[in-house]
Amino acid sequence: MSALRSVKAAILAGILSAASAQAQEIIVESLDDPVDGETGFITETDSDVFLRGASLFEEITEEVRAVKGSGVDLRALDKTTGEVRDITLSDGQSEAFGYLRIGLTECRHPDDNATGEAYAYLTIVEEANTSAPVFQGWMIASSPALNAMDHARFDVWVLRCQVDAAVADASTEETSGN
Numbered sequence: 001m002s003a004l005r006s007v008k009a010a011i012l013a014g015i016l017s018a019a020s021a022q023a024q025e026i027i028v029e030s031l032d033d034p035v036d037g038e039t040g041f042i043t044e045t046d047s048d049v050f051l052r053g054a055s056l057f058e059e060i061t062e063e064v065r066a067v068k069g070s071g072v073d074l075r076a077l078d079k080t081t082g083e084v085r086d087i088t089l090s091d092g093q094s095e096a097f098g099y100l101r102i103g104l105t106e107c108r109h110p111d112d113n114a115t116g117e118a119y120a121y122l123t124i125v126e127e128a129n130t131s132a133p134v135f136q137g138w139m140i141a142s143s144p145a146l147n148a149m150d151h152a153r154f155d156v157w158v159l160r161c162q163v164d165a166a167v168a169d170a171s172t173e174e175t176s177g178n
Contacts, residue, residue: 065111069161072107072120076100077155088162099127100134100154107161117142118161124149 071090076097077083087095087102094103105121118141124134135149135156144157 066108066119067111067114069107069109069114069118069163071162072104072118073159073162074102074120074122075157075159076102078153079155080153086159090162094123096127097156098154100151100156101125101127101130102156107158109161109163114163115160118158120158120161122156122158124156 068091071088071093074087074089076085076087078098085097087097089095089102089104091104091106094101096102101124103123103125105123107118107120109118110116120139120141121137122139123136125132126134134151137147139148139156139158140146141158141160149156
C-alpha cells in the first residue's frame, strides 16, 4: 500500500510541477516605434512623455477653472459603532469626530458646476498623536478612493463644497439647461 501511495504522490507532484511551469511562462512583445513622418501616439523627451495624435484624448481633455468655496460638507463613519455623521466646515475650521480632528484648509469646485464636484484639502489627525497626520491632502468628492484616508476605524469623505446660494442657483440652472 505504501508503494502505491508513493507512486500516486510522485505522479501528482509531476502534474503540479508541469502545471506551474506552464503558468509561469511569460511572453514579452514589443510595439514598433513609429517611423519618422508617421503619426504616433507617444512622444518621449529626456524628461517627459506626451500623448499626442489620439483624437480620443483630444475630445475629453478640457480646461476648467476652479473656484474657491466657502466651506465643505463631509461625511464621517465610525466603523466600530456604525455612527455616521455629516460635518460642515468653513475654511480654516476643524471639528472632532471620535478621536480624530478634521481640519479644512480650503474647498474648490469647477466654475461651471458648483454643486456637482468638490476638491477639499483636509488635514486629519488623531488627537492623542498630533505629530503626524493620519491624512493630509486633496480629497475628491466624485472619486473618494483616488486619495482616501487609510484608517482602521474611521472613514471620511467629501460630499460637496459650501457655496453662496446665488452661485448654487446659477450652477443648477446651467446644468439643467434652463
